[in-house]
Amino acid sequence: MIDILSNYYLSQVEPQKSCLFALRSIILNLDENVSETVKYEMPCFCYKKKMFCFLWTDKKTNEPYILMVEGKLLSHPELEQGNRSRMKILRIDPSEDLPIETIELILNDALDLYKSGRIKIK
Structure with missing residues (x-):
């Protein structure tokens, strides 16, 4: 699994690679119960082993994004639903400074769904 994760991040070109590593760090530092898997x-991030969010890049634009697993329960103008019924994405422009406050606000709102019990954890 570690090889798959390493290969994913290291196979990216700049500035996407640096952006994805920074996003990974932000997500993993949210809470001690957040872990990374594939x-x-x-790359998938779990809260107490329950899928929470993913990191990926758009195939057309090559822009990184954070895919929020329970996005339908989140309300933020930067989140895009597209044709997804459950998930929403937060697009990140890798050539700009990261919108840290927005990223952390959305991620913490999502984590609160799990911590509050609104999303059941096994």
Whole structure:
């Protein structure tokens, strides 16, 4: 699993690579119960082993994004639902400074769904 994760991050070109590493760090530092694994060949972050969010890059634009697993329960103008019924994404422009406050606000709102019990954890 570590090799798959390493290969994913290291195979990216700049500035996407640095952006994804920074996003990874932000997510992992949110809470001691957040861990990283691989699901669907993508970096997946779990809260107490329950899928929480993913990191990926848009195939057309090559822009990184954070995919929020329970996005339908989150309301923020920067989140895009697209044609997804459950998930929403937060696009990140890798050539700009990261919108840290927005990222942390959305991620913490999502974590609160799990911590509050609104999303059941096994």
